[in-house]
Amino acid sequence: MARPVKPRKILMPHKEISFIPERKNDISDEIVNILSEEYEVIKLVDYENMNHLQAAKIMKVSRQTLTRIYKRARKKIAESLIEQKTLKLEGGNSYFVENWYKCNECNTIFNIPANILYKTNCPVCLSKSINIFSNKNY
Secondary structure (H helix, E strand, O other), X not given: OOOOOOOEEEOOOOOOOEEOOOOOOOOOOOEEEEEXXXXXXXXXXXXXXXXXXXXXXXXOOOHHHHHXXXXXXXXXXXXXXXXXXXXXXXXXXXXXXXXXXXXOOOOOEEEOOOOOOOOOOOOOOOOOOEEEEOHHHO
16 A cells, blocks of 8 residues: 655645647647646756755655656656647645735735734735635635
8 A cells, every 4th residue: 555645845826827739729638737746846946946955855855755756747748848738737735834815806826924913905906805825725
């Protein structure tokens, strides 16, 4: 029996993202789903130029686990590009470092520092209609 997968630490939530090949008109064609932890690894290693050990410490996983996640993510991205499939970011087994909030009016995602104990307005549209952005919304 395999061990259960531990949740991976994500610094901040990601918006719903899809990359659709230019020649395709319909998102319902073949889709490659990339998990939030795979997206986070690509962001830390390729975009922020961290080595695997640094990224693993941030995500609270071993370097070997991070390397496996990284390899899986790169494979999915390559499959999407080569076979011209839609690449879609979906949830995963992850948790956030801090509480994040989402504005119901403008869909802005933001966090409120821990030293502020009360809910505030959206920093973009100043709406008071905000909800906590949990992994369930992700």
